[in-house]
Amino acid sequence: MWNLLRADAVRISAEEEILRGFIHGAVLFHDDYASALGALLAHKLGDRNMPAERLERLTHEALIEDPGIVDAGAADLIAILERDPAADSYLTPFLYFKGFHALQWHRIGHWLWTHGRHSLAHFLQSRVSEVFAIDIHPAVPIGRGVFIDHGTGLVVGETAEIGNNVSILQEVTLGGTGKEHGDRHPKVRDGVLISAGAKVLGNIVIGRGAKIGAGSVVLKEVPECATVVGVPAKVVGWCSGPAAALAMDQSLPEPDYSI
Template sequence: MLKMMKEDVEVVFEQDPAARNYFEVILTYSGLHAIWSHRIAHAFYKKKFFFLARAISQISRFFTGVEIHPAARIGRRFFIDHGMGVVIGETCEIGDNVTVFQGVTLGGTGKEKGKRHPTIKDNALIATGAKVLGSITVGAYSKIGAGSVVLKDVPDQSTVVGIPGRVVIQNGKRVDQDLNHSDLPDPVSDRFKELEAELKQLRDEVQHLRKGKNDYDNKVVQYANETKRNV
């Protein structure tokens, strides 16, 4: 437990450039407090002290703004950045070296029993406000873009954006952890640009046809006038 807690502190320095010293991180990082509280609650949950585990979880939620069900299984070096509004469901499974940002929900889609929450594999990153819902798997080294809603499995080494989430990068080289939230591919925007280009092409064709029709009408009028003069 102490070794895992030390790793939890070290990963903060790796992921957050604002972290200055151990004293500040240990006392002020709510995401870190939420993870430590969960590790304690999870230990009680495994020993079937369900009420005590749930009470620790709710107290942690009150002070940190992060709700993690005590049954959720979380690996080593898990990092919650800022943390406010993060929700992690009961049957959620999270691997090692996973990073989530504020407002992330790892939730279910209904009242079904059994495995109903996501499985997040090692080294995945889930950006601000993303919702990963249902018994799906987010592959290793994958990224979920800010505000995305993911309802289907995500392959390893993929980047997903949009509502619903779409895979926009797959089977490429290893995806680094430093997600640039302002430079993600946007398939919806790309499609709008394609439609705008098609619309411009159609307008040009209509103008060309109108110009041809006007030229033809002018020639007809000119021919009619010449015919009248000749008569």
């Protein structure tokens, strides 16, 4: 993947002279994916109060201490190319897709959280929310191969969980139902597709391979492989092929007018 990303960077640098310096600094200057990713993330989030150079030292610390962050980020990038027709190469989402950037920052914030550095993790959560309009609590564990498409307005609460190979679109909420403390947010299993604007509320399980229709409000557990839609959401169909998150098919079953 890194070799393909670099090849795309060389091609774009030749085609667009005005981007040459940016592409060189973001990709071609670096020896490996981890170095490029850490520098890119730092420059996306840095400001005068927290300069990019300081954030880059933090990203490299995290990526060296936990190589799993790098592996998961590579899986996320591959997932984008496989599931998003707007991604024409690895380079495009790597440089420009804020859902990808926010997710990689979350992985670093989660690493900080699990090492007891809660204040810095909260700082990063706040900055990511300001810059990318994506708000994920740093306590949330997230699996590999996760695709956050667009991501604007995404909110994920503290005790939520997100599995492997999940796809989530913009304006999704994984939230609570009140002001109670404790375990209060959804658990999203592997292969789930959550379509735009869906609200999933409470300590409920969204079963493996399920699909949640756009604009739905989910208040009860969703069985494995089910398609749910509506306010409140109800089961309207069942999967018959690849996991919903991989197929990215947001259509719904045709209604049966014969009944």
